[in-house]
Amino acid sequence: MERFTISLSDELATEFDLWIQARGYSNRSEAVRDLLRKEIETKRLVHDQAIYSVATISYVYNHHERNLAERLANLQHEAHDLVVTATHVHLDHDDCLETLFLKGLTQQIRRFTDMLSAETGVRHSVVNLVPVKLASVQHSHHSHAHSHFHPHS
Structure with missing residues (x-):
């Protein structure tokens, strides 16, 4: 130190x-x-120096908006390699809040969150990107190599 x-x-x-x-x-x-x-x-x-990131995107939308919930679900399915999980909250009779947890290449995350935010009916979207390092590892308790995302020190 x-x-x-x-x-x-x-x-x-x-x-x-x-x-x-x-x-x-x-x-x-x-x-x-x-x-x-x-x-x-x-x-x-x-400066686009973060190759990998973990991220969240939170957004509000009206679930009565024509086909919006289906369009959002389709976008998430198309980005299944980025989307780790989704949390859905009913705010009132009309509006929902979703938060997606993402990991992967920063540029892919940015493209995905831009597309999702641009969907007609999506409001108040906020993205939080955290740059990370990617390390390929093999543990003794696993029979296969896999990747870990580590925060920068």
């Missing part, structure tokens, strides 16, 4: 300590590490 020192004005240090406390961090080091990770991962995503 590498250590370094930073200097902050008294005002910035106070604001940072309030920010840390509000989020439940136990120390400044963990907060700084998380801020750095977030900034680095954001850069990877912005």
Whole structure:
């Protein structure tokens, strides 16, 4: 582990300590590490350097919209290699909230979430991408090799 020192004005240090406390961090080091990770991962995503990601997309839609539920299900079936699972919640008599959990190539996830969000009747879609590394592994308790998605350190 590498250590370094930073200097902050008294005002910035106070604001940072309030920010840390509000989020439940136990120390400044963990907060700084998380801020750095977030900034680095954001850069990877912005500059298309994240090859693999895990992601969620949450969206609201009216289930009475003509054939919309069927169109959304078809999109999910077409992307069965990306879609890990789906959660469906009834908000009221008309509206539903779905959250899909995805993993795979970042560009494929982006294309899929763009298509899904563009469906007529889909509202309030939000995508959360988390860049990961892909590692092929073989465990002693498995007879086949498989892949793990690991977060970047």
